[in-house]
Amino acid sequence: xxxxxxxxxxxxxxxxxxxxxxNNDAGANNQGNENGSNDDVVIDFxxxxxxxxxxxxxxxxxxxxxxxxxxHPGVTIDMEILGNExxxxxxxxxxxxxxxxDVGMTWAGGFIEPYARGDMFTDLSDLVTDDFVPGTxxxxxxxxxxxxxxxxxxxxxxxxxxxxxDEHGLSVPETWDxxxxxxxxxxxxxxxxxxxxxxxxxxxxxxxxxxxxxIGGPAALNDAIxxxxxxxxxxxxxxxxxxxELVEMDAFINGYNGLGNDEAKGYFINEQAAMYLMATWDLPxxxxxxxxxxxxxxxxxxxxxPTVEGGAGEINSYVGGPGVGLFVSxxxxxxxxxxxxxxxxxERWGEMSVTxxxxxxxxxxxxxxxxxxxxxxxxxxxxxEATNLTLYADVQMSAxxxxxxxxxxQAIFGGEVTPEEFAERQEQALSDED
Amino acid sequence: MNKVMSNKWIIALYVLPSLILxxxxxxxxxxxxxxxxxxxxxxxxxMNFIGLDNYVHLLQDSTxxxxxxxxxxxxxxxxxxxxxxxxxxxxxxxxxxxxxxxRKIYLIPMLLSSVAIAQLWIxxxxxxxxxxxxxxxxxxxxxxxxxxxxxxxxxxxxxIAIIWQYAGFYIIIYSAALKGIPAxxxxxxxxxxxxxxxxxxKIKVPLISGVIKTTVILxxxxxxxxxxxxxxxxxGGPNGASEVIASYMYxxxxxxxxxxxGSALGFALLILALLTTWVIQKVMATKDDIQY
Numbered sequence: 001x002x003x004x005x006x007x008x009x010x011x012x013x014x015x016x017x018x019x020x021x022x023n024n025d026a027g028a029n030n031q032g033n034e035n036g037s038n039d040d041v042v043i044d045f046x047x048x049x050x051x052x053x054x055x056x057x058x059x060x061x062x063x064x065x066x067x068x069x070x071x072h073p074g075v076t077i078d079m080e081i082l083g084n085e086x087x088x089x090x091x092x093x094x095x096x097x098x099x100x101x102d103v104g105m106t107w108a109g110g111f112i113e114p115y116a117r118g119d120m121f122t123d124l125s126d127l128v129t130d131d132f133v134p135g136t137x138x139x140x141x142x143x144x145x146x147x148x149x150x151x152x153x154x155x156x157x158x159x160x161x162x163x164x165x166d167e168h169g170l171s172v173p174e175t176w177d178x179x180x181x182x183x184x185x186x187x188x189x190x191x192x193x194x195x196x197x198x199x200x201x202x203x204x205x206x207x208x209x210x211x212x213x214x215i216g217g218p219a220a221l222n223d224a225i226x227x228x229x230x231x232x233x234x235x236x237x238x239x240x241x242x243x244x245e246l247v248e249m250d251a252f253i254n255g256y257n258g259l260g261n262d263e264a265k266g267y268f269i270n271e272q273a274a275m276y277l278m279a280t281w282d283l284p285x286x287x288x289x290x291x292x293x294x295x296x297x298x299x300x301x302x303x304x305x306p307t308v309e310g311g312a313g314e315i316n317s318y319v320g321g322p323g324v325g326l327f328v329s330x331x332x333x334x335x336x337x338x339x340x341x342x343x344x345x346x347e348r349w350g351e352m353s354v355t356x357x358x359x360x361x362x363x364x365x366x367x368x369x370x371x372x373x374x375x376x377x378x379x380x381x382x383x384x385e386a387t388n389l390t391l392y393a394d395v396q397m398s399a400x401x402x403x404x405x406x407x408x409x410q411a412i413f414g415g416e417v418t419p420e421e422f423a424e425r426q427e428q429a430l431s432d433e434d
Numbered sequence: 435m436n437k438v439m440s441n442k443w444i445i446a447l448y449v450l451p452s453l454i455l456x457x458x459x460x461x462x463x464x465x466x467x468x469x470x471x472x473x474x475x476x477x478x479x480x481m482n483f484i485g486l487d488n489y490v491h492l493l494q495d496s497t498x499x500x501x502x503x504x505x506x507x508x509x510x511x512x513x514x515x516x517x518x519x520x521x522x523x524x525x526x527x528x529x530x531x532x533x534x535x536x537r538k539i540y541l542i543p544m545l546l547s548s549v550a551i552a553q554l555w556i557x558x559x560x561x562x563x564x565x566x567x568x569x570x571x572x573x574x575x576x577x578x579x580x581x582x583x584x585x586x587x588x589x590x591x592x593x594i595a596i597i598w599q600y601a602g603f604y605i606i607i608y609s610a611a612l613k614g615i616p617a618x619x620x621x622x623x624x625x626x627x628x629x630x631x632x633x634x635x636k637i638k639v640p641l642i643s644g645v646i647k648t649t650v651i652l653x654x655x656x657x658x659x660x661x662x663x664x665x666x667x668x669x670g671g672p673n674g675a676s677e678v679i680a681s682y683m684y685x686x687x688x689x690x691x692x693x694x695x696g697s698a699l700g701f702a703l704l705i706l707a708l709l710t711t712w713v714i715q716k717v718m719a720t721k722d723d724i725q726y
Contacts, residue, residue: 255581255584258559258584258671259561263560267562272563403690407673410671411673414583414585
């Protein structure tokens with residue numbers, strides 16, 4: 001008797017829960033159908049920039065959508081907006097239920113694979129124009145097709161404090177030997193050369209990735225991860241040995257393995273460290289952010305990661321990665337219009353995002369006549385000359401290999417493994433996956 | 435009243451709501467966790483039943499045993515620190531000026547959230563600008579350790595923060611228990627010529643032994659499943675040096691999307707905690723409790 005009642009009660013509770021959670025989806029769908037019954041074409045578009053948390057992004061999207069609707073009579077864009085985390089979760093749920101919107105946003109690398117292989121996203125290879133910075137659209141590549149058009153792009157220059165460099169008579173290094181001389185001079189003068197927050201090991205990974213690129217060329221690391229090559233490539237081992245050499249020179253800030261990225265950045269902002277390797281998402285910190293003293297912001301410069309003598313990498317090759325990109329659903333019943341919308345969006349976004357939101361788009365930008373801080377202009381000009389973009393290693397890898405990679409980065413910085421062991425352990429993790 | 439209370443329906447009415455909640459939120463998930471532990475599951479896609487493979491793998495997983503070692507070390511430290519808390523409470527329970535104020539001061543860490551405490555200690559342990567190392571440098575230590583980034587110091591550094599975090603909690607429990615001791619007993623002892631030390635050791639401590647046992651269990655079980663400060667302060671690093679079972683479980687499940695193995699870890703943690711509790715109770719069982 002009791003049991004039956006208990007059971008019923010649990011059922012009721014669960015049912016209420018289900019109904020409450022399910023409500024949102026049902027509402028959105030109904031709306032879509034109602035509009036769809038008109039003769040007009042409705043494109044469902046889902047994005048992740050709510051007005052509250054990303055006002056500038058949100059306004060640009062709204063503007064582009066309004067323009068598109070004005071240019072295309074009879075086409076209506078029906079937007080659904082979610083915050084970043086909810087968006088991520090929602091996409092996997094509606095993806096599994098085969099209810100993706102016609103157009104939506106996605107991330108690059110490992111994230112896109114299940115959707116591409118499951119025939120949920122459309123191959124957008126035909127829409128990839130020369131306007132995209134080399135390497136950005138490729139980050140959305142799965143089995144030869146490109147399943148997303150990138151909107152944002154970040155590259156990682158080495159930021160440096162000009163005041164500190166001037167004080168010690170240093171100039172910007174262009175080769176690895178020059179770089180090591182700079183480091184040595186700073187160490188001799190009791191200045192911390194480099195700040196890195198290697199508790200968040202992806203920061204140390206950037207240093208490693210650049211060395212791997214400069215020594216072995218962009219292919220070395222990419223091939224090792226995609227299993228066309230091996231992690232025990234001599235270039236990849238040599239890159240780890242160079243990290244060891246830097247560590248032994250005391251190039252990195254004391255206690256780097258225990259500092260988070262924000263704490264490490266603090267040392268750079270407090271002018272206690274001369275150099276900081278970080279992505280361009282930090283550009284506002286050095287240009288427009290009033291929380292940092294003007295004097296400091298004026299003294300920040302940047303240089304491209306130096307080349308290694310005899311190495312295969314060039315100076316215009318970058319570590320970096322696109323942020324979000326647009327996908328078109330394979331199941332969409334208005335695919336033609338959706339594809340048109342996507343290319344329209346990418347083009348307009350490229351023109352507006354830098355000036356209006358400080359976001360560097362994945363398409364090349366003509367900097368002439370733009371009203372921007374000089375550092376933005378310089379970075380954008382550099383991007384136009386970029387020959388390669390290597391996506392962050394931990395984004396390229398699957399979650400569990402990335403974990404091994406990041407642990408090994410901490411271990412090589414901390415001197416717990418030799419460069420050979422460093423390579424061997426990652427090779428092991430990568431080959432276990434196959 | 436008795437008649438009402440003997441009606442099974444009425445009893446059910448009172449008991450059921452919390453029983454259902456407890457069942458739905460605690461007991462059923464425990465069973466489910468054990469069950470998910472037998473799956474190969476990435477949290478989104480389909481589950482594959484793989485029997486006891488996860489549990490077999492767990493027994494051979496050196497990272498698991500290393501994190502279990504850290505968890506037990508933490509349990510040991512927390513238990514030892516109970517002695518310190520007890521001493522403080524005994525001192526505070528004597529007739530000291532300002533003991534009320536001191537009790538409140540000791541309580542403050544308990545009022546802060548774990549993340550705030552973690553941030554505070556990260557700043558204290560900062561290898562270059564931190565309070566601790568600045569202090570060490572002023573007293574002439576040339577190369578003070580880089581606490582959280584050094585494998586050999588990271589554990590002890592975090593343990594100290596955890597012991598500090600829980601001081602208020604245990605001191606309050608001990609103080610409350612000590613308050614419950616009838617003043618007549620203490621007075622009688624004083625008349626008989628007992629020194630304060632004797633009063634504390636021979637009268638007060640035995641009288642609150644029940645509470646002490648409870649706190650030992652709380653401290654040990656709490657340490658085994660401890661997560662927050664470690665997660666925020668080091669994330670288990672550098673290179674896994676400060677990993678504990680709970681942080682390892684979190685990493686497996688939410689970092690590497692091995693929900694099956696993560697569940698197995700969670701279940702193993704539960705079993706370990708149950709076993710340890712049982713052992714402590716056996717060890718600390720006394721024939722009869724001392725009465726007032």
